Amino acid sequence: MFARRIAVVGAGYVGLTTAACLAHLGHRVVCADIDAAKIERLQAGEIGILEPRLADLVTEGAAAGRLTFSVGAAAAVARRDGDPVEVLFLCVPTPMGEGGAADLAAVDTVAAEVRHLLPAGCVVVTKSTVPVGTADRTRALLRRRDIAVVSNPEFLREGTAVHDFLNPDRIVVGSDQQDAAERVAALYSRLGAPTVLTDAASAEMVKYAANAFLAIKLSYVNALAELCDVLGADVADVTEGMGHDRRIGAAYLSPGPGWGGSCLPKDTSALVQVAAAAGLDFPLVSAGIDTNARQRTIMVDKIRDAVGPLTGARIGMLGLTFKAGTDDLRDSPALAVADLLAAEGAELTAYDPGCPAAVPGLTDAVTVVDDPMRAAKDADALVVLTEWPAFRQLDWTALGGVVGRRVVVDTRNLLDPDILRRAGFSWIGVGRR
Template identity: 40%
Template sequence: MKIAIIGTGYVGLVTGVCLSEIGHEVTCIDINPEKIEQLKKGISPIYEPGLEELMEKNREAGRLDFTTNYIIGLKDKEAVYIAVGTPQSEDGAADLTYVFNAARSIGQNITRDVVVVTKSTVPIGTNAKVRQLVMANLQDNVCAEVVSNPEFLREGSAIEDSFNGDRIVIGSDHKGAGDIVAEINEPFGIPILRTSLHSAEMIKYAANAFLATKISFINEIANLSERTNANIEEVARGIGMDTRIGNKFLNAGIGYGGSCFPKDTQALVKISEERDYDFHLLKSVISVNENQKTALVRKAKERFGTLHGKKIALLGLAFKPETDDMREAASISVARELIEEGAEVIGYDPIATENAKKVLPEEVQYVDQIEEAIKQAEVVFILTEWKEIVEKTLIFSNLFMEKPIVFDGRNCYSNEDLANLEIEYISMGRDQVTNVQERRVAAAI
């Protein structure tokens, strides 16, 4: 099928590449000429494992192209996907400017009947407005129907999710339009759920809000576990074995970040307020998460009394591994608070450094090697569970730090992992490891 994708951000580019991989002819449209030139050269504007390789494969096969020209991009297309950003407004609502601009451009440039497929995360009722805008801007005697097809991609594993997702949601009040989108997605071999437009819009927000709730809940249990001598990993394992709960999103840490959970939870609260409904639970989820981001700073202040003059290395700056995305990353809150406390901050991330420089305080110093960050530091904060951090317990030996003191916001190691190291290790919801003191006492005896 001939398909156009409007927007070459995270969702748009991954969607376009994966649709071309299952045999569709895809043209991706973006108003940014520099981005389009890079894409034509096979260079992705985002870091996502496997994306550039798949992009180049389908470009060479003639199934994937890029343009800034709507006339060219929409010519003869049977389906047009809207995959532009819906950033958070100051009041927490989703900013639909780009979505509505895309709808107008579709109406002005299509010359045949099309199905407009909304991939962008939009508030309930938006798709009806999209159709109105498309139809109001038509230049030819054609028609457009709108389908909501929300994405459920995880940054860092988006390609895997595209081909092995749990479900594909197709929301439409027009059966024929829904049938076309079902046909487009059939080669993925993933179960398809057909719903109304409003239900599909709600499913996206509800799914992200529920997952955010699980994260905030387990973090609250972790905080309580520290005060009751329970081990959060044992607790999480015990409740996760209950099939009614499940074991995913039960990893205690320093909260969620990224482009979806923070924005979508705030947007759902705003949607609720507009319908005169007070979403108490979700407000608490958001509050808990904001507080959790700086939990390591509070732990360090309890340990040292003051952080003024301390050299502190932040290992991992992106909001999660396998991405360069800094949106709502915990490192932003942590770095700001440490700078305010008078600490010297050294930042390291294998991928996200350039993006980090745009949002972290200018006082942060950056290094290219994890060992270099640790050597310069008196204290280490682990903020992102990159594989190279998880697999390198020995970097915390006194070969690199005179007195290793590590605050782990992602529970990367077990006590057994650190048994042979002289280290102070403070993690989330677990007993503190103080091998340094234990060994010194044993030696004295």
């Protein structure tokens, strides 16, 4: 494998993971971001992201001289010692914009900034999740016939991003220029993963198609859990029976308070907008989105049924992040449930291992504490909203001594009901007998 000189623009989850892992594979990488303070922290070895192995890979790359950091895209692509950038990865935010469509302002800004700085023959790679047609749009913005644009979508899960990068199910690379696509695919040759070489539009579509499918699967199992509650069936047994079917698989069959995070809500909405712009309806994805929104209300109904009127009720929340293993609060279903509870007058105290303190603008409806005992004190119910494994190890007998009422609403079906009952708690799950 030939080592390449790579610039990565964006030092968030995707960008920093991409930069650190490419450096780990032997490439020479400079990672840039417009946030000067973030770059200064990274240069000092401070990662600021809760992601297993990421800090180790950043330290490794920096010590080997294969990973450096700079402020701004222009600095990242500038020649150093006469050695030009060969590949530029765009890992910038593409948040949900007006009407649910992806906001490509950051992609456009970087393209305009580096247009005249890129050396001839450089390949620009869109790693961020972008709508179909973004490669063509970027090519038009660059106005450089000597620059190829390639789509190489990421499939990284927060909490396992490094593992996912280094152990991928597949590598997807799309471009209308075959040689450019092959150059990008070669960056990952050491990983030995199946590689899908296609056109840019198809590669861009793969990411939306995959995430929408997973979101629909989660919405389906949440609707199934509601039906199990009504009919007296046990969703754990139902999904176990389903998961053994190789056509279905066991992944993404765990009910909960709804899906969230930085990807699924944004990507499903964007896919609906892409379809609408093409003159097509996509009712299946729209129904998944609607089912997900309703799931938050169903969880509040469960809590209300358990404690009675919510006005003045003290609720101890276990979990705030959108999933375990991360400190990310973006589109967290736990926070969506908290907002609904607060709107009905509940008093909320929350503990989350990944969020030890309040985050202004996100956790305003909740008092955030750093100890589960404090969250449980005088609570009329404890509500599990994030599937942190550590919650299984809590001293439930001790918690029973400080709560107001021994009631647990487990929206993740995370806990062992027998352990809870031996500690004197009533346990209420989702779709469970």
